[in-house]
Amino acid sequence: MSPVPPRRGLLSGTAWMPYALLLPGLLWLGLFFVTPILTLLSTSLQEGSISTGYRFTWRFANYTNAFSDYQAQFGRSILYAGLATLLALVICYPLAYFIAFRAGRYKNLMLLIVVAPFFTSFLIRTLSWKIILADSGWVVGMFQTLGLLPPGGRLLATSFAVVAGITYNFLPFMTLPLYTSLERLDASLIEAAGDLYAGPVTAFFKVTFPLSMPGVVAGTLLTFIPAAGDYINVRFLGTPSQSMLGNVIDSRFLAVLDYPTAAALSITLMFTILVLVGLYVRRAGTEDLV
Amino acid sequence: MKGNLAGPAAELRITNLVKRFGGSAMAANAFVAVDNISLTVPAGSFFAMLGPSGCGKTTTLRMVAGLEQPTSGEILLNGNDITHLKPYNRPVNTVFQSYALFPHLTVFENVAFGLRRKNEQNISKRVDAMLELVQLDGYGARRPAQLSGGQQQRVALARALINAPQVLLLDEPLGALDLKLRRQMQLELKRIQSEVSTTFVHVTHDQEEAMTMADTIAVMRHGRVEQLASPIDLYERPATAFVANFLGKSNLLEGRVTGTAGAMLLVETHGVALRLPAANRPAAAAELYVGVRPEKLHMTGTGAPVPAGHNALEATVTDSSFMGVSTQYVVRTAWQQELTVFAQNMGVDGMRARGTAVQLHWDPQHTFAVPRTGSPLETEAEL
Numbered sequence: 297m298s299p300v301p302p303r304r305g306l307l308s309g310t311a312w313m314p315y316a317l318l319l320p321g322l323l324w325l326g327l328f329f330v331t332p333i334l335t336l337l338s339t340s341l342q343e344g345s346i347s348t349g350y351r352f353t354w355r356f357a358n359y360t361n362a363f364s365d366y367q368a369q370f371g372r373s374i375l376y377a378g379l380a381t382l383l384a385l386v387i388c389y390p391l392a393y394f395i396a397f398r399a400g401r402y403k404n405l406m407l408l409i410v411v412a413p414f415f416t417s418f419l420i421r422t423l424s425w426k427i428i429l430a431d432s433g434w435v436v437g438m439f440q441t442l443g444l445l446p447p448g449g450r451l452l453a454t455s456f457a458v459v460a461g462i463t464y465n466f467l468p469f470m471t472l473p474l475y476t477s478l479e480r481l482d483a484s485l486i487e488a489a490g491d492l493y494a495g496p497v498t499a500f501f502k503v504t505f506p507l508s509m510p511g512v513v514a515g516t517l518l519t520f521i522p523a524a525g526d527y528i529n530v531r532f533l534g535t536p537s538q539s540m541l542g543n544v545i546d547s548r549f550l551a552v553l554d555y556p557t558a559a560a561l562s563i564t565l566m567f568t569i570l571v572l573v574g575l576y577v578r579r580a581g582t583e584d585l586v
Numbered sequence: 587m588k589g590n591l592a593g594p595a596a597e598l599r600i601t602n603l604v605k606r607f608g609g610s611a612m613a614a615n616a617f618v619a620v621d622n623i624s625l626t627v628p629a630g631s632f633f634a635m636l637g638p639s640g641c642g643k644t645t646t647l648r649m650v651a652g653l654e655q656p657t658s659g660e661i662l663l664n665g666n667d668i669t670h671l672k673p674y675n676r677p678v679n680t681v682f683q684s685y686a687l688f689p690h691l692t693v694f695e696n697v698a699f700g701l702r703r704k705n706e707q708n709i710s711k712r713v714d715a716m717l718e719l720v721q722l723d724g725y726g727a728r729r730p731a732q733l734s735g736g737q738q739q740r741v742a743l744a745r746a747l748i749n750a751p752q753v754l755l756l757d758e759p760l761g762a763l764d765l766k767l768r769r770q771m772q773l774e775l776k777r778i779q780s781e782v783s784t785t786f787v788h789v790t791h792d793q794e795e796a797m798t799m800a801d802t803i804a805v806m807r808h809g810r811v812e813q814l815a816s817p818i819d820l821y822e823r824p825a826t827a828f829v830a831n832f833l834g835k836s837n838l839l840e841g842r843v844t845g846t847a848g849a850m851l852l853v854e855t856h857g858v859a860l861r862l863p864a865a866n867r868p869a870a871a872a873e874l875y876v877g878v879r880p881e882k883l884h885m886t887g888t889g890a891p892v893p894a895g896h897n898a899l900e901a902t903v904t905d906s907s908f909m910g911v912s913t914q915y916v917v918r919t920a921w922q923q924e925l926t927v928f929a930q931n932m933g934v935d936g937m938r939a940r941g942t943a944v945q946l947h948w949d950p951q952h953t954f955a956v957p958r959t960g961s962p963l964e965t966e967a968e969l
């Protein structure tokens with residue numbers, strides 16, 4: 297293939313123009329991303345207390361201490377976020393599939409309904425789950441009637457409630473990318489699979505699902521990454537025994553004012569997520585798909 | 587290799603096939619895409635469905651493939667009713683108009699797809715043999731996006747053919763290729779068909795493509811089969827004005843039957859007596875169109891002798907264009923109808939100037955007749 301000549305826009309003609317166009321974005325990133333990260337990094341290596349003041353001493357022990365003290369919360373962050381991501385995928389895939397292929401003229405209406413929760417605040421939505429899962433609520437009543445919960449058993453203040461809350465809050469983030477990739481899928485490919493002796497189930501797993509991988513990867517990342525740092529769902533729907541790393545960071549920063557530990561935990565979580573995401577994207581092999 | 591790559595070719599029979607879109611079957615707003623088609627495709631033949639865009643070719647093919655359910659009618663393969671079988675249960679494969687290659691699979695896996703679904707043996711060897719047949723050996727590891735349009739077309743063909751279908755359906759398989767590649771692929775397809783000897787049903791709107799490739803052509807229009815015949819019969823004895831104009835050029839003269847003389851039918855057109863084989867008479871009606879192809883007309887100066895028994899007309903040259911191998915003249919008759927004449931460039935007499943009075947004559951055997959329904963111009967406008 298012959299090389300495609302670079303596109304010439306209205307503002308082209310000078311070599312520096314593309315870089316000039318990047319400038320606002322770079323400034324923004326420098327100011328609001330790089331600076332805080334560097335501050336966070338330096339804070340995580342300080343020692344002292346709020347009364348005596350903090351000094352930068354390369355105190356790497358902050359990391360080992362934070363990790364050994366909050367292992368359980370760390371594990372729960374990854375576990376709850378992972379569970380919620382998996383649940384959201386299982387719930388949203390059929391929904392996105394239906395909207396993309398079967399909704400016909402109701403497509404836009406259904407998409408609107410999917411994003412409708414965004415019209416109310418995250419807090420309000422999470423609080424309303426508190427009402428839904430309340431001990432006197434109909435959900436608990438039904439679970440007890442069906443024998444899924446012992447008499448007097450609760451849903452609120454359990455891991456179930458926390459995972460359910462996280463799952464719910466991130467449904468739109470999962471649905472929209474899935475919908476986009478399914479919508480783009482050429483229906484004649486599914487027909488071709490049928491013509492080549494694939495039944496509906498085989499056609500789904502051999503053609504539809506692999507071709508929707510970009511949506512699956514985008515949706516799971518958009519769910520998993522923020523979910524791993526979430527602390528609102530635990531605060532409203534759980535108890536300290538469900539607390540996630542986000543809750544620890546929240547209380548270390550804002551209540552205990554133990555900045556170095558909070559910073560060390562933040563950096564650790566960020567790094568872990570980066571590694572997990574890197575491994576995942578590599579394994580999903582999305583670079584082949586586009 | 588013959589017969590190794592394909593299963594036994596089957597005869598395809600379609601009877602009273604109807605497809606309505608939109609609304610219930612009885613609804614007045616329903617659109618009839620396929621309107622009561624019946625035809626038989628002999629086993630092992632290269633069959634073409636030819637017609638202008640929107641005449642229902644794709645819909646018919648999709649019903650044979652099982653991708654569309656007929657509103658009514660039957661589809662038989664070697665006498666077995668397959669009308670209601672799912673696509674994946676039919677021994678029929680399709681080369682899709684847009685190829686529909688799986689972008690996430692290699693060329694090899696695209697071609698192997700059907701064999702893997704059927705858990706067949708020797709997949710690797712068979713795929714390699716098939717890629718060789720379509721001249722793509724060595725391309726197995728590539729992705730469809732890394733191939734040219736012509737190569738993608740071959741992969742689509744290989745992917746369908748490797749399953750040894752009893753009937754192979756091709757929906758405008760060459761439509762996306764440029765003219766030169768299209769001509770080349772036409773020959774290629776013809777070669778492959780004779781090698782695998784499967785029944786090919788080839789859909790196209792390109793009359794030249796259908797003529798050069800097919801043993802039998804069904805000319806379709808408005809969801810119906812207008813005429814089903816060999817390319818030669820379609821050209822020499824078109825059954826309708828539409829066919830006469832869709833395949834090549836025709837001169838159609840309004841005529842009226844005045845009688846018969848032996849095996850010949852006598853027709854009068856604008857005061858001129860013409861003769862044609864009575865066997866070419868389309869219907870009992872007295873009113874018809876008499877047709878003759880532009881290359882069958884001989885053009886001479888007025889007063890030159892006309893061979894005995896030939897039909898003859900007087901006209902005036904109104905336009906000419908030199909095309910090297912021949913010259914295309916437009917002449918006007920006394921009743922102001924324009925006719926086209928192709929005069930072969932024999933190098934004997936020069937071009938005839940505009941305004942020259944000429945005489946046209948032709949062999950009655952080269953005269954056909956079609957029913958006079960609608961005007962010939964109307965069908966021309968449709969093209």
Ligand SMILES: Nc1ncnc2c1ncn2[C@@H]1O[C@H](COP(=O)(O)OP(=O)(O)O)[C@@H](O)[C@H]1O
Binds near residue numbers: 619638
């Ligand atoms: N799914 C459909 N719904 C409604 N109308 C359709 C559908 N598919 C085809 N048609 C109509 O049926 C007619 C025949 O279409 P098609 O078989 O694709 O024609 P061709 O392949 O000869 O160009 C067209 O007028 C087209 O608009």
Ligand SMILES: [Mg+2]
Binds near residue numbers: 644
């Ligand atoms: Mg078509």
